[in-house]
Structure formats: C-alpha cells, structure tokens
Amino acid sequence: MPEPVLPSTARTLLARVARVQRDGRAPSLVAGVVRDGGLAWSVGRGDVSEPHTDVQYRLGSISKTVTAVAVLRLRDEGRVHLDDPLERHVPGTPLGQRTVGQLLSHLGGAAAESPGGWWERTPGGPLEELGLADEHAVLGAARRFHYSNLGFGLLGELVARLRGRAWDDVVRDEVLAPLGMTRTTPRPVAPAAEGHAVHPWADVVLPEPEHHAGVMAAAGQLWSPLADLARFAVFLLGDTGDVLDPATLEEMAIPAGVDSSAPGWSAYGLGLQVMRVEGRTLVGHGGSMPGFLAGVFVDRDEGTGAVSLANATSGPEPVVFGLLADLRAAEPRIVEPWTPAPSPVPLEDLGVWFWGPSPYLLQALHGGLLHLGPLPGRAGRASRFARRDDGTWVGLDGYYAGEPLTIAADHLDLGTFVFTRTPYDPAGPVPGGVDEGGWRH
Template identity: 85%
Template structure:
C-alpha cells in the first residue's frame, strides 16, 4: 500500500467506517481512501472475508460510468457524436430521436426503469424482449434531469452493436483490463459477498437474488473489489492511461443542466455524478442493487478519493463523503509551490477592462489559460478561456462556456459583449455607440 496515511488518520477513518457499518446494520462493509498511486488506507468491518480488498461486491450504478467510458471511446474514435440521435446507431426504439449525449446525462426523458418485472430482481433478456413502446418515453428531450436505468441499458446495447461483440466483452477489454481491474466481472467470482436485506425492525437478514440482467446489465450489473474500485478512483483522479483522453474525462465531469457556480448543488455529467459539498466539487458515482451498496468519489483538488462496498440493500450513510472530509481535515494536500511562468498574451492586454461601467479583470492563469471576471468582491460573470489555433480563445466554464473571446488593442469581444479599457470608451466599438454628451453630473 503506497504512502499509507498517518496512524492518527487511520484511526479516524476506521472509527467512521466502523460506526457506519454498525449504525447502518450492514452485514459487511469495506472502505478505503485513495491517492494518485492507489489505496493508502482500507478496512473491513463485519462479516468480511480476507483479504478484504479482494472480496467482490456488486457495483450497481457505478457500472454506468464504465459504460459511459466505452461510449466516449467510440466518440473519440469518430464513430459517433454526442449530438447523434440514438436511432443513427440503435434503430427501433421509441427513444430514437434522443441524442447519445442526452442519454449519458439522463436528459433524454427515458423511463427510469425497463418494462416488465423489476430488472434488478428479475433475469433479463434482449432489447427485443423489453418490448419498448412510446409510453416508455416519459419526458420531452432535454426538458429536465430524469435518472434512467433504461437509458443506460440502451447505451450498453449501442456499445455492443458498434463493436460487434457483447457489452461485457467490450468493457472488459477496453476499460477494465487496461486499468488493471482484473477482479471486476459481470457475475460474481469467489471470493464474493452474498447480498442481503436487513429487516427494518429486527437484526435478521434475508438473502437477495442475483442474476444476469441481460440488456440492462450496462446499467448496474458489474461486480468488483475494493482494490479494483480503488484503481477506478485513480482513473477518475486523472490517470486515464490509454483508456481515455484526459480532456474527455474532464468533459464527463462537466455538470449538465445546472449552474455550477451556485454555492451548493448535485448534478450529472456524462456518466458521472458531480456533487458540490462543503465547498468542494466531487465526481464519481454511487451504486445500489438488491443486497448491495457501493460508492466511488474523488476530490481532484485534493488529489484524493474514497471507495466503499457493503452487502446490504439499504441503510448505511454514504461513507465515502465522510472519509474524504476526514482525510482532508487530517492530512490536507500540500500543493505544488508557485513559480513564475510566461503569460499566454502580452502583459499590456492583462488588467482592468470594463463591461459598460462594470470593472473586470483579465488575468493569466497557469497552463496557458486566461480568466475574465469581475473585481474581487463584486458580482458578475466569470469564465476561463483556452487558446484556439485561429488566434481566438474559447470559454471553458461559467456564462461564456463555448463562447469565443477575441482580443483587440482597444477592446475585448466575448460573444458580442464588448469590454473596453475605460467605461463606455467612445473610441472603442461599443454596441449601440456612446452618447456624444459623455458622462455628466
């Protein structure tokens, strides 16, 4: 285990995991924290086989993130676009006019569950066996976030047809094996925990069923170990290897349909949950299936993650968030030292600019980026910008995300908003012109 945490931190983490297992009445719980090299602390509580890091549990909806990675690999290869309608790649469903990107971000309006028996407890079949109809489109496209297991079942089928082999074969060869997740499988391989429900009024348990979910497997069927889930957390921290371009992982983590500048929110990107908690932005996914709960979330600013697996249908609090808070409080990340770096534009371009009468700052950031935003203490729109080959810049986030920034000697043009060196500079191309009478009292 690389660079283990301090003994005092380990005790704090163990105390939290122990309390969650006891108070949540999970038959067993395994949990760990991760840094860039992998698990730095882990523990097992309850009826856990040894070694606790190698026992399989069901991942539930963390499988969706694995499926999303496979979809985005297709996109990066040019085999599809996120704006493509589903019907272009998977014909014959009532969701044919919904885009791949909408399904990845749960904005496609597909029903939450597949028709027929509850797929999490009933063996599944093929796409044709589902018998999808118009009634399984429950909302208009891009109307609102609506979590859809069915949507990810369809994405798994899209992956299978694009590659010409089963979904589980694709994710194994293209995602799991390259990440070293050799103990992550579509069905349990011993040693594996048995799923249980705990009676609400007594300390007794009931075994839960396990089966092949068929076409719905891509939404939640994978089994994994704490060690493998730790490797996946390292992937989410940015060590994507040959599996995914780091820029694509960044794209997955962009919240869809929510203002990420708000002080507190929870959203969904492309196969990733994005949560704002205690002033931190965390990315990852939770998972649940009958008999099991799972979680993997990372704090990229702290270069740390947390993972957990339990064999109970419901009960324990999401321990991963508490573990991340404990680790951050006990052993905060020591950031790299600041060092001078050349700005991406000349110094005379940087500094104060005015949108109408409102002062803003254009300043250089590390990695060749620019930031345009209001003066400290003032409200207003702010965005980072990256250079493009044609000499313009493009907004990365905030109000100006995707919008072009053009820099001239006397003004900035940001998607038709003009910023000038002085408030309403009459010599700059201010939209609508400037009253010739000028400022008066």
C-alpha cells in the same frame, strides 16, 4: 505506492467505518481512501474474508460510468456524436429521437426502469424482449433530469452494436483490463460477498438473488473488489492511461442535468454524478442493487478519493463523503509552490477592461489560461479561457463557456460583448456607438 495515512488518521477513518457498519447493520463493509495513485488506507468490517481488498461486491450503478466511458471512446473515435439521435445507432425504440448526450446525462426523458419484472431481481434478455412502447418515453427530451436505468441499458446496446460484440466484452477489453481492473467481472468470481437484505425489525438476513440482467447489464451489472474500485477512483482523479483522453474525462464531469430532488447541490454530467458536499465539488457515482451498496467519489482539488462496498440492500449511510472529509481535515493536501511562469499574452493586454461602465480584470493563470471576471467586491460574470490554434481564445466555464474571445489592441470581443480600456471608450468599437456629448454631471 501511495504514502500510508498517519496512525491517528487511520484510527479516525476506522472509527467512522466501524460505526457505519454497526449502525447500518451491514453484514460486511469494506472501505478505503485513495491518493497518490492507489489505496492509502483500507479496512474490512463484519463478515468479510481476507484480504478484504480482493472480495467482490456488486457495483450497481457505478457500471453506468464504465458504460459512459465506452460510449465516449466511440465519440472520440468519431463513430458516434453526442447529438446523434439514438435511432441512428439503435433503431426501432420509442426513444429514437432522444440524443446520445441526453441519455448519458439522464435528460432523455426515458422511463426510470425497463418494462416487465423488476430488472434488478429478475433475469434479463435482449433488447427485443423488453417490449418497449411509447409510454416508456415518460418526459419530453431535455425538459428535466430524470434518472433512467433504461436509458443506460440502451446505451449499452449502442456500444454492443457499434463494436459488434457484447457489452460485457467491450467494457472488459476497452476499460477494465487496460486499467488493471482484472477482478471486475459481470458475474461474481470467488471470493465474492453474498448479497443480503436485513430485516427492518430484527438482526436477521435474507439472501438476495443474483443473475445477468441482459440488455440492462450496462446499468448495473458489474462486480468488483475494493482494490479494483480504488483503481477506478485513480482514473477519475485523472490517471486515465490509454483508456480515455483526460479532456474527455473533464467533459464527463461538467454538470448537465441538475437533480433538484437532492438535499444539496447535485448534478449529473456524462455518466458521472457531480455533487457539492460541505463546500467541496465531488465527482463519482453511487451504486445499489438488491443485496449491495457501493460508492466511489473523488475530490479532484484535494487529489483524494474514497471507495466503499457493502452487502446490504439498504441501511448503511454513504461512508465515502465522511472519509473524504476526515482525510482532508487530518491530512490536508500541501499544494505545489508557486513559481514564475511566462504570460500567455503580452502583459499590456492584461489588467482592467470595461464592459460599458463595469470594470473587469483580465489576468493570466498558471497553465497558460486566462481569466476574465469582475473586480473583487463587484458582481459580474467570470470565465476561464484557453487558447485555440487560430490565436483566439475559448471559454471553458461560466457564462462564456464555449464562447470565442478575441484580444485586439484597443478592445476585447467576447461573443458580441465589447470590452474597452475606459468606460464606453469613444475610440473603441462600442456596439451602438457612444453619445457625442460624453459623460455628464
């Protein structure tokens, strides 16, 4: 069980949620913070029954992350690859040459919405009834980030066809049930909030419709209570259980498409939003459907998450980012103490190396990793590296992500870049050689 937040922290969090619910005029709003494997604090405001953690709200696009997990399970099993064209698994669409990876990261150029009536407010059917045409490939592949509900509808169809079962059943059996999210369902199961639109000029509400979206369900169908959404936040913090390999979860959070329309730094990985908020990198997803708003974001460096659900079409500001900031300010994470650890390479391999005349520092990190980057105060490229089975190393991030690093006695070989112990060491294999006259003045 997570340790509850301090009383002073609870009051700060409550004050934020209360103001967002009131000022945003949400009929009800439930929210909480997550750490140490569960909800450390939660509250319900407005017209919400108790226990507030068990009332279902519609998740909207958080369903996309659940769909992405189902797709990546297939990838990890070798049944699909991110570079596969959609046509290989779902033939007959105008987006057949767009890849699975492009669709997961909203780089496939697919139309934002499916054709016909607005799928969020009208019942849906099978893929064959959508009437997809060439015009629904609105951009070239991999040209720019373009958020696409249609793309995730097609990914849900891919999951259903490869598993031979409906998307609803696959995500229930492979993602939700193993995580203990047993109250997360494709249609509301009491107790569940009724979705409302709030009049812009008066304090009156209008019920919003609810239905099954058919093939588009994978983009926004799921309903969930706060307790289940908190468990999903724990999943995003790394407690993946048997649902997904932790390395695959890390892959989901690597930015692929950048949302240049966002006011801050915002990107999209494989079914996950990656945002830079007040100097922190947050991972998760927001959601909206007629009558509902939802959010789940985690700060993996801090080991905390925040979740929120409201039954309003629009109005309340996103509260999860403020809750994470409040919790971090009031109860910052106390990191584990430093302890000595063996170096993953001989100590003589570490230290200063030179790329041409530029000095770089190779150092060992906790966890068996290496880091190569410029000396403090100098500009240059930096990356972390992990050991591969053949004894070489591979870049994890930065410019050298995916690039091989080989450590020799007199040089480092990094994707054709050679680093030597002295600037342009004539005894090293410097590309193009070194002028025989040496350094001059």
